[in-house]
Amino acid sequence: xxxxxxxxxxxxxxxxxxxxxxxxxxxxxxxxxxxxxxxxxxxxxxxxxxxxxxxxxxxxxxxxxxxxxxxxxxxxxxxxxxxxxxxxxxxxxxxxxxxxxxxxxxxxxxxxxxxxxxxxxxxxxxxxxxxxxxxxxxxxxxxxxxxxxxxxxxxxxxxxxxxxxxxxxxxxxxxxxxxxxxxxxxxxxxxxxxxxxxxxxxxxxxxxxxxxxxxxxxxxxxxxxxxxxxxxxxxxxxxxxxxxxxxxxxxxxxxxxxxxxxxxxxxxxxxxxxxxxxxxxxxxxxx
Amino acid sequence: xxxxxxxxxxxxxxxxxxxxxxxxxxxxxxxxxxxxxxxxxxxxxxxxxxxxxxxxxxxxxxxxxxxxxxxxxxxxxxxxxxxxxxxxxxxxxxxxxxxxxxxxxxxxxxxxxxxxxxxxxxxxxxxxxxxxxxxxxxxxxxxxxxxxxxxxxxxxxxxxxxxxxxxxxxxxxxxxxxxxxxxxxxxxxxxxxxxxxxxxxxxxxxxxxxxxxxxxxxxxxxxxxxxxxxxxxxxxxxxxxxxxxxxxxxxxxxxxxxxxxxxxxxxxxxxxxxxxxxxxxxxxxxxxxxxxxxxxxx
Ligand code: SF4
Ligand code: SF4
Numbered sequence: 001x002x003x004x005x006x007x008x009x010x011x012x013x014x015x016x017x018x019x020x021x022x023x024x025x026x027x028x029x030x031x032x033x034x035x036x037x038x039x040x041x042x043x044x045x046x047x048x049x050x051x052x053x054x055x056x057x058x059x060x061x062x063x064x065x066x067x068x069x070x071x072x073x074x075x076x077x078x079x080x081x082x083x084x085x086x087x088x089x090x091x092x093x094x095x096x097x098x099x100x101x102x103x104x105x106x107x108x109x110x111x112x113x114x115x116x117x118x119x120x121x122x123x124x125x126x127x128x129x130x131x132x133x134x135x136x137x138x139x140x141x142x143x144x145x146x147x148x149x150x151x152x153x154x155x156x157x158x159x160x161x162x163x164x165x166x167x168x169x170x171x172x173x174x175x176x177x178x179x180x181x182x183x184x185x186x187x188x189x190x191x192x193x194x195x196x197x198x199x200x201x202x203x204x205x206x207x208x209x210x211x212x213x214x215x216x217x218x219x220x221x222x223x224x225x226x227x228x229x230x231x232x233x234x235x236x237x238x239x240x241x242x243x244x245x246x247x248x249x250x251x252x253x254x255x256x257x258x259x260x261x262x263x264x265x266x267x268x269x270x271x272x273x274x275x276x277x278x279x280x281x282x283x284x285x286x287x
Numbered sequence: 288x289x290x291x292x293x294x295x296x297x298x299x300x301x302x303x304x305x306x307x308x309x310x311x312x313x314x315x316x317x318x319x320x321x322x323x324x325x326x327x328x329x330x331x332x333x334x335x336x337x338x339x340x341x342x343x344x345x346x347x348x349x350x351x352x353x354x355x356x357x358x359x360x361x362x363x364x365x366x367x368x369x370x371x372x373x374x375x376x377x378x379x380x381x382x383x384x385x386x387x388x389x390x391x392x393x394x395x396x397x398x399x400x401x402x403x404x405x406x407x408x409x410x411x412x413x414x415x416x417x418x419x420x421x422x423x424x425x426x427x428x429x430x431x432x433x434x435x436x437x438x439x440x441x442x443x444x445x446x447x448x449x450x451x452x453x454x455x456x457x458x459x460x461x462x463x464x465x466x467x468x469x470x471x472x473x474x475x476x477x478x479x480x481x482x483x484x485x486x487x488x489x490x491x492x493x494x495x496x497x498x499x500x501x502x503x504x505x506x507x508x509x510x511x512x513x514x515x516x517x518x519x520x521x522x523x524x525x526x527x528x529x530x531x532x533x534x535x536x537x538x539x540x541x542x543x544x545x546x547x548x549x550x551x552x553x554x555x556x557x558x559x560x561x562x563x564x565x566x567x568x569x570x571x572x573x574x575x576x577x578x579x580x581x582x583x584x585x
Contacts, residue, residue: 015483036459037296037490039483077346077388077401093465098367098387137490138497140432140462166325166458173382190545191303191327198325202426218538221545243511250481250512 003273004162004179004208006172006199012185012192013215013239016249018163019043021183024256024266026127029160031149033175035118035133035142040163042252046123046130054133054145055114056097061088065109072101072110093140118145120152126257129158146174159270172202181277182210183236188222196224200233209277211236213269234276237269288317288449289572290471294456294464294495296487300479301507304540306455307331307549308561309568315453317446320421321467322457323407323434328421331549335412335419338445343422343434345406346386349379355398362390362399407434411441418446432462439467451572460494468495473572474502475531480515488519492528502528503571505564509533531567534560 005018019040022030032040059072059081068086080095081088092115102110118135131152133145142165164175176182182203186196196212203210211234214225218241228235239245248255255262293309295302303320306328310318320328351362353376363371370383371390379390381404391399407424420442422434435457442452454471457463468474474495478488488504495502504523509516516533523530537557543550550558 036461036464037483037487039486042482042486075388075392077386096385096387098385098389099365100387100389100392103365103389104392135461137460137493138465140465142461189541190330190547194327194330195325198426205426218541223545246511250479250484250515252482 001181001274001277002160002162002179003181003183004164004176005183005185006164006176006203007166007185007195012187012195013213014166014185015039015043015163016215016245016255017183017185017213018161019254020256020262020266021269022128022161023126023254024263025159025270027129027158028127029129029131029158031160031162032130032132033146033149034163034165035135035145035149036165038132038134041121041123041130041132043254044123044125044128044130045252046121046125046128046132049121049123052120052122052148053116054118054120054148055116056095056144057099057112058092058095058097058115059090059101059110060113061090062109062111063088065107066105067107067109069106072105075100075104093138096141097144118142120145120148122152143174150175150178172199173206176203176206176208179208181273182208183273184210184212184233185215186212186224186228187216188214188218188220188224190223193223193227196227200231210234211273211276214238216241236272237265239265288443288447288452289473290452290454291568291572292321292454292456292467292471292474293477294467294474294491295458295477295479296460296484296491300477300484301534301540302458302477303327303331303455304544304550304557305475305477305505305507305534305561305564306453308551308558309565310453311549311551312562312565313451313453313569314417315449315451316417317442317449317452318417318419318454319438319442319452320419320455321435321438321463322455323422323424323431323438323463324457326421326423328455329410329412329419331544331547332412332419335414335417337410338413338418339409339411341409342405343407343409343424343437344403345433347401348381348384348386348404349388349390349399350402351377351379351390352398352400353377355396357396357398359395361393361395365389365393409434409437409441411445413445418442418449420445431457432466435463435466436469439470460490464491464494465498468498468500471500473568474500475568476502476504478504478506478519480506480509480512480519482515485515485519485522488522492526501571503531503568504528505531505534505568507534508536510535529567529571531571532560532564534564 032038135142412419539555
């Protein structure tokens with residue numbers, strides 16, 4: 001079963017929830033898809049790490065064959081190619097690796113080369129397989145890294161927790177596409193509500209079963225909770241704002257490994273999700 | 288015009304809280320929200336009338352005319368984004384399509400066309416004093432970098448004589464952030480005193496360095512972990528990054544936001560601290576050149 005943990009923004013406790021859930025139900029697989037700012041490894045401190053580079057294909061020119069016909073420059077929808085005089089130029093940061101220029105060059109002057117944009121690190125931490133995607137600073141899209149994270153072999157019978165990137169952009173869609181269930185984490189503020197609405201729209205668009213965890217709950221108004229009640233969204237759990245949580249969390253400690261009540265809370269959460277997702281009947285179809 | 292960009296690596300660190308306070312304090316005539324995936328600034332800066340709303344067209348998306356399609360399968364084989372599926376007929380998944388045009392180029396019977404698609408909405412608010420530029424990306428449109436560039440362009444065009452522009456950035460280090468960094472004079476990073484916050488800070492500093500943009504750092508919720516706050520300060524010292532102050536955790540901040548106000552509208556410790564961060568940031572921003580806003584006492 002794949003459980004994706006989402007939030008409209010970072011900082012709402014998405015990593016807290018996914019790390020603790022994965023830790024509480026070990027053996028499990030934890031996938032950090034927040035490739036721009038991965039944080040899960042700071043908690044798990046995984047051992048025996050294996051690294052794997054992630055590359056994309058970019059075009060390269062054979063200058064002796066190019067006759068500056070500009071076919072490629074005119075084709076590239078992303079303006080990643082330019083012809084300066086008769087010199088062929090690539091702005092590799094904005095190339096989307098579509099392969100069109102190489103395919104269409106009438107002189108066959110272009111070929112593709114691999115460019116590294118980041119890496120995947122796999123390690124283990126007390127029964128949790130921790131897979132982290134890292135985008136190199138200065139690179140624009142982490143989507144190829146996320147694809148590769150998902151493509152890796154994982155133990156079929158183990159639940160997989162996916163820590164998604166913040167927001168609702170293209171990169172998030174890639175991380176929830178084959179999730180069986182989505183957990184939305186929300187803060188009790190107007191900002192929190194605004195962000196919750198956006199991810200809610202996203203999971204509805206993909207027709208994913210989902211529920212909300214209200215985090216950092218304090219006395220007083222909770223606009224996010226009101227929204228859940230109004231929309232009939234399952235509230236899976238309310239986590240209070242608690243100095244101990246804040247301290248352990250900011251020091252990279254895992255609550256479920258240190259405090260029995262949180263171990264219990266996250267185990268119960270998993271049980272609840274299995275029930276509402278009707279998981280008993282749905283076989284783990286792929287990968 | 289001087290451009291100040293506020294970034295945090297991750298959301299939830301109080302970036303928008305700081306940005307909105309700065310806008311109030313500077314009485315900025317020009318400001319923008321570049322977090323086009325999840326814009327929030329308008330929630331606390333909602334008193335300006337709408338000047339303009341414009342549909343934003345990102346890159347066009349492919350469309351297959353099934354009546355002309357001869358099912359040669361070439362488009363599917365050549366699509367690097369796995370956006371073409373066969374489901375009885377050949378279809379394009381609009382969420383996966385990046386609009387590169389390879390499918391249309393390889394189709395032997397011209398059954399594929401690239402069609403413009405709305406990818407979001409650009410909003411410009413303003414009156415005779417201030418201009419606020421923001422946008423909302425439509426679900427699943429992958430062109431947030433382009434939209435960010437558009438938000439900034441509209442701001443500059445609408446307020447060409449403004450002395451200072453304050454830009455609320457987006458989370459992460461990817462394409463929207465890169466687009467928002469281009470052309471700014473200073474990036475203020477709002478860091479959180481957690482191990483995650485330190486790791487995020489490090490990656491944002493690296494990203495800004497790649498684009499040779501000066502940075503300054505402040506810490507929000509500094510008292511929630513004094514040890515980590517001290518680590519951040521020494522991180523800055525080692526790297527010669529100007530440090531502009533600590534803002535304490537303050538429940539009044541949540542209250543301010545929930546009532547559509549900024550932390551400097553309330554009399555609270557976070558508000559006091561952010562005033563000092565603001566003046567130190569301006570000094571960094573003004574280095575070399577004089578900003579009249581520096582001499583004005585708020
Ligand atoms: S591979 Fe595609 S995006 Fe990259 S330069 Fe060639 S045409 Fe442009
Ligand atoms: S299409 Fe081929 S020959 Fe023409 S400009 Fe591009 S690389 Fe050169």
